[in-house]
Amino acid sequence: xxxxxxxxxxxxxxxxxxxxxxxxxxxxxxxxxxxxxxxxxxxxxxxxxxxxxxxxxxxxxxxxxxxxxxxxxxxxxxxxxxxxxxxxxxxxxxxxxxxxxxxxxxxxxxxxxxxxxxxxxxxxxxxxxxxxxxxxxxxxxxxxxxxxxxxxxxxxxxxxxxxxxxxxxxxxxxxxxxxxxxxxxxxxxxxxxxxxxxxxxxxxxxxxxxxxxxxxxxxxxxxxxxxxxxxxxxxxxxxxxxxxxxxxxxxxxxxxxxxxxxxxxxxxxxxxxxxxxxxxxxxxxxxxxxxxxxxxxxxxxxxxxxxxxxxxxxxxxxxxxxxxxxxxxxxxxxxxxxxxxxxxxxxxxxxxxxxxxxxxxxxxxxxxxxxxxxxxxxxxxxxxxxxxxxxxxxxxxxxxxxxxxxxxxxxxxxxxxxxxxxxxxxxxxxxxxxxxxxxxxxxxxxxxxxxxxxxxxxxxxxxxxxxxxxxxxxxxxxxxxxxxxxxxxxxxxxxxxxxxxxxxxxxxxxxxxxxxxxxxxxxxxxxxxxxxxxxxxxxxxxxxxxxxxxxxxxxxxxxxxxxxxxxxxxxxxx
Ligand code: ADP
Ligand code: MG
Ligand code: ZN
Numbered sequence: 001x002x003x004x005x006x007x008x009x010x011x012x013x014x015x016x017x018x019x020x021x022x023x024x025x026x027x028x029x030x031x032x033x034x035x036x037x038x039x040x041x042x043x044x045x046x047x048x049x050x051x052x053x054x055x056x057x058x059x060x061x062x063x064x065x066x067x068x069x070x071x072x073x074x075x076x077x078x079x080x081x082x083x084x085x086x087x088x089x090x091x092x093x094x095x096x097x098x099x100x101x102x103x104x105x106x107x108x109x110x111x112x113x114x115x116x117x118x119x120x121x122x123x124x125x126x127x128x129x130x131x132x133x134x135x136x137x138x139x140x141x142x143x144x145x146x147x148x149x150x151x152x153x154x155x156x157x158x159x160x161x162x163x164x165x166x167x168x169x170x171x172x173x174x175x176x177x178x179x180x181x182x183x184x185x186x187x188x189x190x191x192x193x194x195x196x197x198x199x200x201x202x203x204x205x206x207x208x209x210x211x212x213x214x215x216x217x218x219x220x221x222x223x224x225x226x227x228x229x230x231x232x233x234x235x236x237x238x239x240x241x242x243x244x245x246x247x248x249x250x251x252x253x254x255x256x257x258x259x260x261x262x263x264x265x266x267x268x269x270x271x272x273x274x275x276x277x278x279x280x281x282x283x284x285x286x287x288x289x290x291x292x293x294x295x296x297x298x299x300x301x302x303x304x305x306x307x308x309x310x311x312x313x314x315x316x317x318x319x320x321x322x323x324x325x326x327x328x329x330x331x332x333x334x335x336x337x338x339x340x341x342x343x344x345x346x347x348x349x350x351x352x353x354x355x356x357x358x359x360x361x362x363x364x365x366x367x368x369x370x371x372x373x374x375x376x377x378x379x380x381x382x383x384x385x386x387x388x389x390x391x392x393x394x395x396x397x398x399x400x401x402x403x404x405x406x407x408x409x410x411x412x413x414x415x416x417x418x419x420x421x422x423x424x425x426x427x428x429x430x431x432x433x434x435x436x437x438x439x440x441x442x443x444x445x446x447x448x449x450x451x452x453x454x455x456x457x458x459x460x461x462x463x464x465x466x467x468x469x470x471x472x473x474x475x476x477x478x479x480x481x482x483x484x485x486x487x488x489x490x491x492x493x494x495x496x497x498x499x500x501x502x503x504x505x506x507x508x509x510x511x512x513x514x515x516x517x518x519x520x521x522x523x524x525x526x527x528x529x530x531x532x533x534x535x536x537x538x539x540x541x542x543x544x545x546x547x548x549x550x551x552x553x554x555x556x557x558x559x560x561x562x563x564x565x566x567x568x569x570x571x572x573x574x
Contacts, residue, residue, distance in 0.1 A: 040062065040063045043063055043071065044060045044063070044073065047060065047071075047073065047089075047091055047131070048060070050091075050094075050126060050127075050129040051091075051124050051125070051126045051129050051131050052126065053124055053126070054075075054089070054124060054131060057077050057122075058075035058076065058077045058087060058089065058133075059075060059076045059077070059084075060073050060074075060075045060089065061073070061074045061075060061076060062074045064088070068093075069092065069093050069096060069198055070090050070091060070092050070093060070198070071090075071091045072088055072089065072090045072091070073088070073089040073091065074086065074087075074088060074089075074136060075087045075088075075089050075133075075136075085135075086135075086136035086138075087121065087133050087134065087135065087136050088133070088134045088135070088136040088137075089131050089132070089133055089134075090131065090132040090133075090134065091129065091130075091131050092104075092129075092130045092131075092132070092198075094127075094128040094129055095128075096130070099210065099213050099214060100198070100214065101130050102210050103197070103200065103208065103210035103211050103213070103214045104132075104197040104198050104200065105120065105123055105132060106208050106209065106210045106211070107168070107171075107173055107197035107200050107208055107211070108120040108132070108134070108197060110171060110207070110208055111167055111168050111170075111171040111173055111208070114167070115163050115164060115166070115167035116160050116161070116163050116164035116167070116192040116193055116194055117164050117167050117168060117193070117194050118134055118135075118137070118184075118193040118194060118195045119134065119135065120132055120133065120134050121133045121134060121135060134195075137184045137186055137191060137193045138186055139184035139185050139186050139193075140185055140186070140187050142180035142181070142185070142407075142413060143413050145185075145187060146407065146408070146411060146413050147411050147532075148532065149408065149532075150532060150533035150534050150535075151532075151533060151534025151535050151538060152533065152534055153187070154405075154408045154409070155568065155569065155572070156190065156572075157185060157192070157408065158401070158404075158405055158408070158545075158563075158568075158569075159564065159569050159572050160192040161178075161183055161192070161194070161401055161404065162401065162560045162563045162564050163192075163560075163564065163574065164183070164192065164193075164194035165178070165194070165394075165397055165398070165401060165560035166559075166560035166561050166564060168194065168200075168397075169394040169397070169559070169560050169561075171206065171207045171208055172202050172203040172204075172205055172206030172207050172208065172211070173197070173200050173201075173202065173203075173206065173208055173211065173394075174200060174201045174202070174203060174392065174393065174394050174396060174397060175194070175196075175197065175199070175200055175397050175400075176199040176200060176201060176373070176376050176396065176397070177196060177198070177199045177376050177377065177380075177400075178194075178380060178397045178400035178401055178404070179377055179380045179400060179403075179404065180404060180407075180413070182194065182195050182196040183195075183404075199376065200214070201214055201373060201392075202214065203393060203394060372385075372388040372389060372390040372392065373385070373392055376396075376400070378416070378417075378418045378419065378420065378421060378423070378424040379403065379414050379415065379416035379417050379418055379424060379427075380399075380400040380403050380404075380416075381396075381399075381400075381421065381424055382395065382396040382399035382400070382554065383399075383425060383428060383437060383440060383441065383552050384396065384444050384554050385399075385421075386421040386422075386424055386425045386428070387421075387425065387441055387444075387446040387448070388421075388446075389444045389445065389446060389554075391444070392554075393554060394559070394560070395554035395555075395557045395559075396554070397560075398549055398557050398558060398559065398560065398563070399549065399550065399554075399557065401549055401560075401563075402546060402549025402550040403415055403416065403550075405545070405546050405549060406431075406459075406463070406546060406550070409459075409463040409467070409538070409542060409543075409546060410462065410463040410466035410467055411466060411467045412466050416428070425437070425448075428552075429450070429454055430454055430457075431456070431457050431459075431462065431550075432456050432457075432550060432552055433454060433455055433456030433457075434450045434452070434453050434454045435453060435456075436456050436552055437552055438450065439552075440551075440552030440553040441552075443553050443555060444553075444554065444555075459543045459546050459547055459550075460538070460540075460543045463538075463543070463546075464538075467535065539568070541566065541567045541568040541570075542568055544566075544567075544568070545558070545563065545566050545568045548563075548566070549563070
């Protein structure tokens with residue numbers, strides 16, 4: 001298989017091992033199940049202990065979701081006369097920043113409850129434990145149903161997603177993490193709900209007051225001298241116990257959920273924990289940003305009088321919440337090569353002694369860190385997010401919706417799977433074209449250099465080919481992975497201060513790639529897929545809409561409001 005772009009492209013789903021080769025026998029499975037059950041039971045007990053008032057209202061039945069930042073439980077409650085009501089209880093990790101928590105809650109309370117945006121019923125707090133109670137929506141696993149959906153169902157799915165996005169965008173909420181697991185879909189009831197505002201940010205004119213505070217967090221990153229802060233892998237977390245406490249206080253009082261009170265001590269603790277971690281990161285990675293699993297080096301270069309920090313996806317974690325969970329931190333250390341140093345002056349030129357070598361020179365070490373919000377999941381990130389364009393808008397959510405649509409039309413999920421932003425960008429180029437990507441990046445002030453050119457693909461042909469190919473047909477990658485270069489450079493054109501250089505001395509197949517399932521297990525294709533209702537005659541409008549969603553230029557990308565009026569949805573009403 002030819003890999004390229006200098007970016008590691010690994011096997012498509014077609015090459016990944018068949019899961020059941022590794023199937024455990026029954027007794028091991030049972031054992032695992034029991035183990036899991038007792039784990040869940042313990043977690044439920046712990047939650048009752050942490051927030052005792054829950055026990056007077058809810059019967060917690062099961063754990064239905066566990067992420068880095070929260071655990072979600074299914075509970076029942078006798079809230080009104082009549083049968084028990086099903087409730088989802090989202091327990092945020094205690095180290096979440098109070099402003100983040102409050103902002104998430106405010107998104108749900110202000111914009112939620114209609115137009116496919118999840119609402120909130122109650123919120124409970126004891127000390128630093130916060131539990132958000134929401135109506136429970138039973139939902140499908142996207143991967144499980146992807147290849148059995150009729151074309152009409154896909155249309156309805158997308159329509160309802162745009163309805164939710166239109167709603168939140170009207171409130172000036174940028175969700176930043178639009179992906180199937182955050183858009184709940186109950187196929188039988190045809191119900192949909194956009195959830196998880198844990199990464200949301202506000203537009204400049206957002207109607208969500210607390211998102212203004214979240215945003216100022218990002219702004220402070222640009223002017224670090226304004227605030228005492230901790231830097232971890234390029235992200236700055238708030239410190240300073242008095243941080244907008246006043247505002248938060250008043251807002252939260254109204255909700256009778258005073259979230260700020262416990263944060264002082266906690267933040268201090270966190271502070272020192274983070275500092276130590278930071279030091280660790282420093283010492284382990286200072287001289288090299290070499291990745292452990294490949295022989296390749298990535299350099300991110302930036303301009304004058306600043307720092308250089310190579311970011312990785314796990315660093316977003318820090319900007320989202322002050323996570324101290326061991327799991328999050330250790331991933332960080334493993335995945336990220338962080339190089340940070342402050343030097344008072346250095347040349348502003350884009351290239352230097354280390355250009356196209358496997359070293360990072362002192363000039364580069366002194367370059368300023370480029371800061372822009374980068375939250376989200378790499379495969380769903382828009383090009384302007386991947387290139388760290390500082391002005392990001394609601395258009396980033398539309399790109400993510402486009403990636404979901406691409407999965408629905410091609411029958412592949414996840415469609416893009418990249419462990420870092422540069423790989424993700426390279427993967428986008430293989431679909432949308434390198435020239436086109438470079439051109440678009442110019443419009444938002446980024447310059448990307450690629451040594452090879454890859455053409456844009458015809459979206460219909462691409463989706464039809466992927467849809468018609470079973471996962472046991474190990475061919476598609478070579479078609480799709482006609483990747484450009486071994487060297488790519490991004491630079492910040494606006495101030496000529498920044499540039500990134502990706503340089504891959506060796507190109508070899510890697511473990512990250514397009515079309516591969518999360519756990520290495522792919523979904524087997526239904527051979528008769530094309531005969532499933534409607535798939536034999538997908539109208540041009542579908543690909544026209546896809547094209548407008550995957551517009552590389554955020555300024556011309558279709559909005560949610562416009563998408564709802566697109567001819568693809570012609571006979572559907574709001
Ligand atoms: P996280 O920030 O940890 O991703 P989410 O809010 O996305 O938390 O919730 C995680 C998972 O929990 C979701 O992907 C979904 O499966 C489940 N979930 C969340 N809210 C609800 C709800 N209201 N009803 C049913 N399931 C939910
Ligand atoms: Mg989520
Ligand atoms: Zn250099």
